[in-house]
Amino acid sequence: MRAFRSRLLAATLSVAATAPAFAHAMLEHAVPSAGAVLHASPKSVVLSYSEPLEPSLSTVAVTDAQGRDAAAAKSTASGTTMSVALKPLKPGTYRVRWHALSIDTHRTEGAFAFTVAP
Numbered sequence: 001m002r003a004f005r006s007r008l009l010a011a012t013l014s015v016a017a018t019a020p021a022f023a024h025a026m027l028e029h030a031v032p033s034a035g036a037v038l039h040a041s042p043k044s045v046v047l048s049y050s051e052p053l054e055p056s057l058s059t060v061a062v063t064d065a066q067g068r069d070a071a072a073a074k075s076t077a078s079g080t081t082m083s084v085a086l087k088p089l090k091p092g093t094y095r096v097r098w099h100a101l102s103i104d105t106h107r108t109e110g111a112f113a114f115t116v117a118p
């Protein structure tokens with residue numbers, strides 16, 4: 001029983017050591033920002049995170065109100081920034097949905113919308 005308990009303690013400590021909550025990649029800044037109303041089509045969406053991203057597993061998608069892809073190219077990630085180039089956007093509401101994997105392998109995700117006004 002003592003051996004089991006010490007193994008359990010060791011496992012608990014190793015999870016705590018490899019999974020610090022502060023290391024999750026949280027969205028800190030977005031351009032356009034959540035809820036923004038723009039009077040011209042933005043050329044891209046740029047997202048800034050609190051932690052460096054794993055580029056191959058961090059993506060952002062932008063879709064129009066009908067769910068059609070509004071991106072002009074695949075999204076890219078570098079350092080703490082993720083971005084995607086956009087097609088020329090008609091007036092309407094667009095949804096930005098992102099998935100991030102931080103270097104410490106923790107996943108975060110989120111979504112927001114912005115509007116292109118007529």
Ligand SMILES: [Cu+2]
Nearest residue numbers: 020023024106
């Ligand atoms: Cu983390």
